[in-house]
Amino acid sequence: MKKLLLTILCLASALPAAAQEVAYEEYDLDNGLHVILHQDNTAPVVVTSVMYHVGGKDRTEGRTGFAHLFEHLLFEGTENIEKGKWFEIVSSRGGQNNANTSQDRTYYYEVFPSNNLELGLWMESERMLHPIINQEGLDTQIEVVKEERRLRYDNSPYGQILPVLGKNLFEKHPYKDPNIGYMEDLDAASLEDVIAYNEKYYVPNNAVLVVAGDIDMAETRRLVDKYFSEIPRGDQIVRDYPVEDPITSEVRSTAYDKNIQIPASIVAYRTPGFKQRDAYVLDMISSYLSDGKSSKLYKKLVDDQKQALQVGAFNIGQEDYGMYIVFSLPVGETPLDTLVTEIEEEIAAVRTDLITERDYQKLQNKFENRYVNSNSSIQGIAGSLATNYMLYGDTELINKEIEIYRSITREEIREVAQKYLKPNQRVVIDYLPEPPSEN
Structure with missing residues (x-):
């Protein structure tokens, strides 16, 4: 009997875990925002998230690090969210939130008890439509990013590996420069530069909104339309990055x-x-x-x-x-x-x-x-x-x-x-x- 049980356990452990198919609905608003809804009512939790197709590679020479800067800057406040209150609003409703940036995209998200779905959608629509971008906030967040660079890259053991890799593997493509940017570029960033960057990239037709968790699909569609449909479409973004020559010798x-x-x-x-x-x-x-x-x-x-x-x-x-x-x-x-x-x-x-x-x-x-x-x-x-x-x-x-x-x-x-x-x-x-x- 023990041998039989052991054999069954071994066979079971060798079988791949079965993944349940993820059901979702997706559609576009007239302003180009792509919306994806996933319903899972097993726990009273909802995620509201927006991914923008903008990352470290989206920059001009001498203005590196803007996407990462915006990861911080767009928490500063909006016309209807007081400066410095974003995280307080989320945590006081039992939620959590964060953002991260790569060379290719920026991702913002909130996790709330599901009775705060409307709050999460309103906050992300505020970030997209009504961000307050002024000199005070820019100066504050530039210093935050510079300090992050010092801690994670300049003064961290092996912290320069990714920048060194980029510099050695790429000569033309923006991947040659670090996602976090260079200190001199951050210092040179003007308020006009930053406002233009926001107007170009943080627009509905360059974003996807995902709402997942304990939701009612029809009600969620209504709320998405309420908070996002009137946000103006941005200009079409054209990306034409240089092609690297092959590496043919060590x-x-x-x-x-x-x-x-x-x-x-x-x-x-x-x-x-x-x-x-x-x-x-x-x-x-x-x-x-x-x-x-x-x-x-x-x-x-x-x-x-x-x-x-x-x-x-x-x-x-x-x-x-x-x-x-x-x-x-x-x-x-x-x-x-x-x-x-x-x-x-x-x-x-x-x-x-x-x-x-x-x-x-x-x-x-x-x-x-x-x-x-x-x-x-x-x-x-x-x-x-x-x-x-x-x-x-x-x-x-x-x-x-x-x-x-x-x-x-x-x-x-x-x-x-x-x-x-x-x-x-x-x-x-x-x-x-x-x-x-x-x-």
């Missing part, structure tokens, strides 16, 4: 960080944008190489050969181009070039050999679980719906994206590694402690 670079004592090795490749099928395959390759202690790079460099304190492969997805990086920290006096050589040996194996059937099944199980977990909460569902519509152009990915991963073959994994992860297409960065000054 690039070597050195960067210094005053905040570290242990150097790091970074091997990086420029890869396709996240909408491309190859980007999904690269996700699987990164998981195969470094996800968990049994992964190829971790087991080899950390456990067996004890050459690295840490090692990780990451496919950093972006809309126009991705960044595939392998980051490692050496043990003791292990040369960084040794880590690069050992890492290349494992990547070369992916380029030349099929991964084993057992490893392939492990990957499939991991991605099944990730897929289920990403949509296990109302907040997760709201974020997925917004992202899939705005950045991927396909809301239904929330239900079918797992099929893409399921359809990836071992042969395809090898082909994609051969296509993008070759030594002549890589950037190798020695990320070092800052040398002592010569005094």
Whole structure:
């Protein structure tokens, strides 16, 4: 009996978790605002969120960091929300809210008890229609962003890695500059610059509104129309970013960080944008190489050969181009070039050999679980719906994206590694402690 029970438990644990299909409705208002509604009445919670198709890459030379600045600036207040009261209003109604910005989009959201649905919609409509943007608020938020840059980038160990990657992987595309911007650009930002930026990007035809949770669909449609339908459409946004020349020979670079004592090795490749099928395959390759202690790079460099304190492969997805990086920290006096050589040996194996059937099944199980977990909460569902519509152009990915991963073959994994992860297409960065000054 015990053996039978153990067998049943083992079989059950091997089965992929079943994801319930996410039902939703979507439509457009006359002003171009795309609306997505998802009803789930299992808990008295509602998410109101707006994603704007504006991120760090949307800037002119000398004016970097505006999208991130606006992540802060649009909490300053509106014609009907007093300065500094946004968070107080939300928390006093039992809610929480936040925002985040990437190189490609900005996302604002509130999570409320569902009897505050109308409040959440009103606040987001106020942010879109009636923001107060004045010199006082601009000066305040520029200082907030500059301090954030000091804490997270300038004075944080390994905080310069993403800016260094951008600078080395891109020469023309705005991804070459950090999402948070440069200090001198923030200092140079004028009130006129900022007002023009708001009028261009924070408009209904450049946004998606997602309402998810304990809602009545008809009533929610009525409220959406009440608060958003009269917001004026903005001008059509034209994006024409420069195309990068291919990397055809290895690039070597050195960067210094005053905040570290242990150097790091970074091997990086420029890869396709996240909408491309190859980007999904690269996700699987990164998981195969470094996800968990049994992964190829971790087991080899950390456990067996004890050459690295840490090692990780990451496919950093972006809309126009991705960044595939392998980051490692050496043990003791292990040369960084040794880590690069050992890492290349494992990547070369992916380029030349099929991964084993057992490893392939492990990957499939991991991605099944990730897929289920990403949509296990109302907040997760709201974020997925917004992202899939705005950045991927396909809301239904929330239900079918797992099929893409399921359809990836071992042969395809090898082909994609051969296509993008070759030594002549890589950037190798020695990320070092800052040398002592010569005094």
